[in-house]
Amino acid sequence: MANPMASEHLAELMSKAQVWLSQDPDNHTRTQLESLVTQAPNDPAALAELTDAFIAPLEFGTAGLRGKLGAGPNRMNRVVVIQTAAGLAQYLIDTGHSGESVVIGYDGRHNSDVFARDSAAVLAGAGLIPLLFEHVVPTPVLAFAIRELNTCAGIMVTASHNPPQDNGYKVYLGDGRQIVTPADEQIAQCIRAITDVTAVPRSDVCHEVPSFVMDRYVSSLSSAIHSGPTRSEERSDVVSVYTAMHGVGWATLREAFVACDFKEPIAVIAQRDPDPDFPTVAFPNPEEKGALDLAIAQANDSHAEVLIANDPDADRLAVALPIGNGGWKTLHGDQVGCLLAWWVLERANRSGVILDGVFGSSVVSSMLLERIAQDANLKYSQTLTGFKWISRVPGLVYGYEEALGYCVNPEFVGDKDGISAATFILEMMAALKSEGRTPWDVLDDLARKYGLHSSAQVSVKVSDMSLVPQIMGRLRSSPPQTLGRFAVSQIVDLQTPDSGLPPTDGVILHLAGDSDILRARVIVRPSGTEPKIKCYLEVVSALQDVADAEVSNEAALLELSKDSQPLLLI
Incomplete structure (x- = not known):
């Protein structure tokens, strides 16, 4: 029956x-x-x-849209994109931007160019002026173009480092930054009002983004490097290997390196050009195990001194360094973030520039950046996770997040930028090489001065997102008294106003130290882009000897990882 x-x-x-x-x-x-x-x-x-x-529409939020390609409202497709573009157009008109320009970029994923053209047609049909890049571009170039062209908004069609079957849609407003609340909900309301895309007006009137935009982006990077403390012959002496991870970074990064007088990077040919299927990697994210294997092999063959990698839309940067005997080690995002912070300060000192402003990082990034900023008599600002928050820090001169996002050029790009960060890494490498030093020496110096800061992550995939409130609710109602051998000394609920940040779903567990560990911290929060709950672990060593501190920190992180895992389970 x-x-x-x-x-x-x-x-x-x-x-x-x-x-x-x-x-x-x-x-x-x-x-x-x-x-x-x-x-x-x-x-x-x-x-x-x-x-x-058809279970529900893709949710438009501060990160825009991201989802699997296919038919239906819970997928990325032309119907969803037309609805989204029409909703965005209505929002822009409602907020006083009728007749103004919107710049549109796209990456090399399946249908990115189609979604970009659909968006342009809808914006033109609404009386706005679409400016469309004629070729794939990195996300930071799109963010740069918004300010350079003085547009009222920007659209970037990309799913960043998601799997090949995904695509996405990022929205920026006229300040060149990704949207935050309440703009996201206001745009979402306008999108929900579009129920029949066949009734959405469209027009073929579209303008190409002027070629000078790319030239000026590259010029902004070369001007920064040429005004820095290194000489051209020093910059051209560093051998680097680069992988674009089948994304869109190569052409722009190569042009920037040449303009900065760096030696042209040795590209991993199999991953150099855009390929929407990402055939050589299981997952196109430089953080994933095995993603840099081809690049490391190339680096060994080329006797490179540094390996740099962008994610597919080139807004993130990974760095690996040789450790001898053909071995390479990929730096943690916090290590790169603090190396860049050190170099931002050091290059200013060497150039006779008095740096004035604020260093900023997300709440899940290392506690070390605050110490570095304070020691340099700079202000420090902690933000919620995501560059939409970091980029809004007033007076920002440098910001980063541990997930490989760095902003070294905030005057020009109001977002993370894996290409400009790469130029600063190469400049730092050149300066250190001229002194017979490496970034490992700088990291050791920072460890001796501030205590070795070591980080790790534990995450659990959640098949049913309705379980997330239960897991977080249990943590709030019955928090642990100890984790590993460390007593919980303070609990900060990020949903409460007294956390010092806009309310968000997360809990910080501050841990008391002991004779080896000065202090430790565990942060539990749901992922904003994946069906996961994450624990961010950090310990700070009390030991002066760096080798001893590394052993001690690793043991402490293993303890915390083991005890944190049950916090994420029902």
Whole structure:
């Protein structure tokens, strides 16, 4: 006997699918959906896929949209993009920007160019002036273009370092920064009001982004480097290997390096050019295990002194350094972040520049940056996770987040920028090489001065996102008294106003130290981009000997990792 509820569910799905098919301008996703509709009554897998595709619309938030490509409101496709562009256009008109320009960029993922052109047509149909890049561009170039062209907004079609089957849609306003609340909800309301994309006005009137935008972006980097403390012959003496991770960073980074008088980086050819299938990596994220294997092999063959990697849209930067006997070690994001902080200060001192401003980092990044800033008589600001917050720090001169995001040129780019950060890394390498030193020496100096800061992460994938409030609620109501051998000395609930930050879902557990560990910290928060709950662990050594401190910190992090895991489980 047929299940009435199952039959009703199937009938509702079929009705939604037919409405969708009547609006979808894309032959590929229409065919895909028609196939699911045909198979769903007799194929559980097809029914599950159809159910998921229509379970709810992709949620537009401060990170814009990001999701799997395919048909349905819970996927990235032309219908969703047209709705989103129309909602954004209405928001811009409602906030006084009728007739103004919006710049649009896109990466090399599947359909990124199509989504960009659809967005341009919708904006033009609404009376705005779309400025569309004629080729793929890194995300930081799009952020730069907003300020350079004085547009009222910017759109970047990218899913950053997500899997190949995903795409996404980032929105910036006229300040060149990603949106924050309440703009995200106001735009989302406008998007929800678009129920029939066939009624959305469109126009073919579109303008290309002037070529001088890329020239001026590169010039902003070369001007910074040429005004710094290194000589051209020093900069050209550093051998680097670079991987674009099948993304869009190579052409821009190469041009920037040449303009800065760096030796042209040796590219990992198999990963140099955009490829939406990311064929040589399991996951196109430089942080993932194995992602840099080809680059490390190239670095050994080329006797390189540094390996640099961008993620596919080139807003993040990974750095690896040789450790002898053909071995390489990838630096943690906090290590790169603090090396860059040291170099921002050092290059100013060497150039006779008095640095005035603020260092900023996200709450889950290392506590070391605050110590470095205080020691340099600079202010420090801690923000929520994400560059949409870091970039808004008043007077920012340098900011970073541990997830490989760095902003060394905030005057020009109001977002993380993996290309400008790479130029600063190479400049630092050149200066150190001229003195017979390496970044390892600087990291050791920082450890001896401030105590070795070591970080790690523990994360658990959550199959049912409804479990997240339960897990976080249990942590708040029954927090641990100890983690590892360390007593919990203070608990900060980031949802409360007295945390000093805008309310967000997260808990900080400050831990008392002992004879080896000066202090420690565990932060628990749901991921903002993935179905995960994460623990960010950090310990600060009380030991002066760096080798001893490394052993002690590693043992402490292992203890904390083991005891933190149960906090993330139901």
